[in-house]
Amino acid sequence: MKKTYGLLGRDIGYSFSKGYFADKFEKENLNCEYNNFDIKQINEVKEIFKNSNIKGLNVTIPYKEEIISYLDELDPIAKEIGAVNVIKFSSNQRLVGYNSDYYGFTESLKPLLNNNIKKAIILGTGGASKAIAYSLTQLGIAFSFISRNPDFNEMSYGDLTEDIINSHKLIINCTPLGTHPNIENHPQIPYEYITKNHVLYDLIYNPDETAFMKKGLQKGAKVSNGLKMLILQAENAWEIWNS
Secondary structure (H helix, E strand, C coil): CCEEEEEEECCCCCCHHHHHHHHHHHHCCCCEEEEEEECCCHHHHHHHHCCCCEEEEEECCCCCCHHHHHCCEECHHHHHHCCCCEEEECCCCCEEEECCHHHHHHHHHHHHCCCCCCEEEEECCCHHHHHHHHHHHHHCCEEEEECCCCCCCCECHHHCCHHHHHHCCEEEECCCCCCCCCCCCCCCCCHHHCCCCCEEEECCCCCCCCHHHHHHHHCCCEEECCHHHHHHHHHHHHHHHCC
């Protein structure tokens, strides 16, 4: 009997994970399959959990936070982050939530860092941004959230002045703006203040070079897409499932 793994999300036909794990299983000659579980609302997950062949799931937009109430247990890091992107089905079918996003982001960001980077701006406040915030805290980098609808501890896009951009040398896009097929879209920040000392990191991986990244490159900034992060978090998920 094949072991089943999969991705839980909404509108996930484009999924990186399905292709990545299908290739991995073939190359490593593993008797496993990886399926997309595309659900319209979170309560449909109860049916998926009844499948005893499933050994582990990844979780993506928009369920990284909503999934928590359906799990039996949280890994301490996932609990602190408040978002889950990996579910392990333990031997007694207990569902344990983990977060491998923070690991993938941290390890992919480290080569881009320099001594000038003391503060970061996180664009967006969804489930992915929580893992990014946790990672930055571990790295000792202060950060501010930017939101279209800011609450008391967030800034709006209109608040981004030259001074703020200048003092925040790392800018991370956690919004879906610029994802294929809407590749002309980008977060509305004052790119004219970006310098060669900035790093612009986009969690998007399709296209390879987003409009956000292009605008950074025009100013001489270092840029990265989210592909390396995805690969690292996927391998970390595999370790969690098989530990």
